[in-house]
Amino acid sequence: MKPVFTGRRxxxxxxxxxxxxxxxxxxxxxxxxxxxEWLLTVLxxxxxxxxxxxxxxxxxxxxxxxxxxGIVLAGLAFTPMNGGAECFxxxxxxxxxxxxxxxxxxxxxMAMVLAVIGLQTWWLHMSMWFLVSASGVSVLxxxxxxxxxxxDRMYQKLKLANAEIxxxxxxxxxxxxxxxxxxxxxxxxxxxILKSELAGKLMExxxxxxxxxxxxxxxxxxxxxxxxxSTIRGYRVHSLEAELIQARAALETAGVAxxxxxxxxxxxxxxxxxxxxxxxxxxxNIVRHAHAxxxxxxxxxxxxxxxxxxxxDGCGGPQVEGHGIxxxxxxxxxxxxxxxxxxxxxxxxxxxxxxxSTKGKExx
Numbered sequence: 001m002k003p004v005f006t007g008r009r010x011x012x013x014x015x016x017x018x019x020x021x022x023x024x025x026x027x028x029x030x031x032x033x034x035x036x037e038w039l040l041t042v043l044x045x046x047x048x049x050x051x052x053x054x055x056x057x058x059x060x061x062x063x064x065x066x067x068x069x070g071i072v073l074a075g076l077a078f079t080p081m082n083g084g085a086e087c088f089x090x091x092x093x094x095x096x097x098x099x100x101x102x103x104x105x106x107x108x109x110m111a112m113v114l115a116v117i118g119l120q121t122w123w124l125h126m127s128m129w130f131l132v133s134a135s136g137v138s139v140l141x142x143x144x145x146x147x148x149x150x151x152d153r154m155y156q157k158l159k160l161a162n163a164e165i166x167x168x169x170x171x172x173x174x175x176x177x178x179x180x181x182x183x184x185x186x187x188x189x190x191x192x193i194l195k196s197e198l199a200g201k202l203m204e205x206x207x208x209x210x211x212x213x214x215x216x217x218x219x220x221x222x223x224x225x226x227x228x229x230s231t232i233r234g235y236r237v238h239s240l241e242a243e244l245i246q247a248r249a250a251l252e253t254a255g256v257a258x259x260x261x262x263x264x265x266x267x268x269x270x271x272x273x274x275x276x277x278x279x280x281x282x283x284x285n286i287v288r289h290a291h292a293x294x295x296x297x298x299x300x301x302x303x304x305x306x307x308x309x310x311x312x313d314g315c316g317g318p319q320v321e322g323h324g325i326x327x328x329x330x331x332x333x334x335x336x337x338x339x340x341x342x343x344x345x346x347x348x349x350x351x352x353x354x355x356x357s358t359k360g361k362e363x364x
Contacts, residue, residue: 021045023084037081044078044085055095064099068092072113079134080124086134089113093142097149110142188224190287191246192217194253240267243276244297247283251295254287256312262299265306265355274331275299275308275351281324282310282349290314290347305337307352316343 024045028037051074054067075088092113100106114135121131199213244262251258267275279297286292292314299308321329321341328351329339337353 021048021087023087024078024082025084027082027084040078040081044074044082047074048088048091052091052095055099061099068096068099068109071095072116076116076120079120079126079130086130089117089134089138090141093138094145096142097146101149101153103146106142106146110139113138188220190284191220191250191253192224194250194287195220198253240272240276240279243279244299247279247297250283250287256286256290256292257294259294259296261297263301265299265301267306267355271306271335271353271355274335275306277331278308278328278351279310281328285324285347286310286312286314292346301355302352304356305352305354307350309348309350311346311348313346316346 024041027033028041031037033041048071051067051070055064055071058064058067071088071092075085075092078085078088093110096106096109100109117131117134117138120126121128195213195217199210199217202210202213244260248258248260283295286295290312292312295310295312297308297310299306301307325339325341332339332351332353335353337351340350342348
């Protein structure tokens, strides 16, 4: 499942910052305040912690903004009684980027905070030091916090993007192995079955030839094991020339007469590998399902394209594509080509792709 970035991430500074609320207690302690002032101070701390917790833990942005505005209003209410309450404005500025992700949103909210501080300073005739310290530290805190929050958001998005890329790479590799194992084992097991059946029929009438077929089965099995290992490692490369020879041998073993018309074509390793696998899959389907007597295989350049035709006179079949056909189609489309299949009279399969295509360079 693809992960979703929520933009919410609580780190230890969010929980350390409330320690600065200790500044609220400096004034009552210094002035030897009475019970009323101490109770108001404690009330201010409780109100702040409730609003601060809402900013961190509420899920709705609207309610988070309400809590932020509440912190500013708490600062407006408590600073006339306790100058240390100016830290409420600073806390609001530090926490703002946790809720607002855009520069314009941060600027608008901070403009409101500065207007509140300026209006309070003018209305209550507070000192300029309060105006400078509350405004300056709040702006600096907002800028610093926004910078680190944006950096953290980009880092989280990058982590999720890398995780998604890794996931897609794993899926692609699993699909490659499944497709390649189908191509390798499907053909090879068909050949082994044919040769084993032939050896069984020849056992009594021609023991020497039966032994030869059994040796071929052994050699084919060893080659298949090697191919499977190479497939899993991703180092498998198929020679088109060797595949054509094996195709003729497999068809003749199945009792199918073969006519091959193959022109030498300059193919890249990736293109040659794909054509070889297509030949293998097409021949495997003929041996398994076609009940054909004849097969015609033609490979030639046509108008700057490589064109391969494989046709048999068998029983044809449904147009529904199995895993093998889908795998061939994916390989050809990766080269920028197309695959056509006609099963009305026997089966005729045609692939064609541009010889100048570079799309298949990544195909292996």
